[in-house]
Amino acid sequence: MSPPRLPPRVPFTSSTFERRDLIVIDDEPSVLAATVLCLDTPEWRPRGFADPVEALMFASDAEPTCIIADLKIPGIEDLDLVAAFCALRRHGVIILSAYVDVQMTVEAMRTGVDNVLVKPTSPEQLADAVRKTLAALDAAPVQDHLTFTRRERQVAELIVAGKRTKEIALDLGISPRTVEFFRASLLRKTHSTSTAGLGAALMRVGFYPDPRT
Incomplete structure (x- = not known):
């Protein structure tokens, strides 16, 4: 039996959406609010989630975009969270975490993460990482088969x-x-x-x- 197929991906252009949704996941309310505020621009509309399941529900139906996720969500083991988002094969994923080392970064990249940033990071560095991730996502070939972690x-x-x-x-x-x-x-x-x-x-x-x- 053929594997289930994803909905078709529509490349983003300035005429497709007025603002592009971003997905931000962090269980710390103050950090989540600050990250959302940092990314709230005429170009982007960040959607903040403290609950990873709610973020997954949104990401499953969202147009291809960038997901910015903390690693240390209570109850979710390390890379399990970002691996699930990478496996959707629709989005670019950035890890934004205070708990970053070389081994974790290598494992994250193998999982499919696009970038790893260490908290705290500057608004300029975060915005630059998001732009590069979105550009790479839009230029990548469409992958229409689901994968499982x-x-x-x-x-x-x-x-x-x-x-x-x-x-x-x-x-x-x-x-x-x-x-x-x-x-x-x-x-x-x-x-x-x-x-x-x-x-x-x-x-x-x-x-x-x-x-x-």
Whole structure:
């Protein structure tokens, strides 16, 4: 069976939108507000999210844009958050975090992140990174097949095995909130209308229970 396809991507031009939405994710209200204010220009309309699941819902349906995400969202393990956004294959992703080292930067780039910035960063540096990310995104070939992250695949296999959130979290050694984040991601990617039907939808796109579970 062919993998599910993404909606067609419409390249951004000045005549397409009056302002381009950006997605900003940070659980610190003051930092989130400051970043949104910094990026609020006639060119861009930043959308701020403290909840990563809400950000995922918005990003799944949004026109291709730039996502600026903190790494340390409570309950979501490190690169799991940005990996899920990279796997949408619609957006450019920038990490903006105080917790950055060389190993993490290398891993982030392998995941598909476009840039890694260290907090605090200047408004000029952040704006420049956003412009470069958007330019690269608009110039890239359209990718119309969904991909699944390693963690999404692990969660999917346990969902089709009939396991509940707490059981999945225990099996994978992650938090229940992380499981719910990836459950929401899988719901969007499989176009499932309910959690009850998610297992069947996952099997239709090729997921089966891990025989070791």
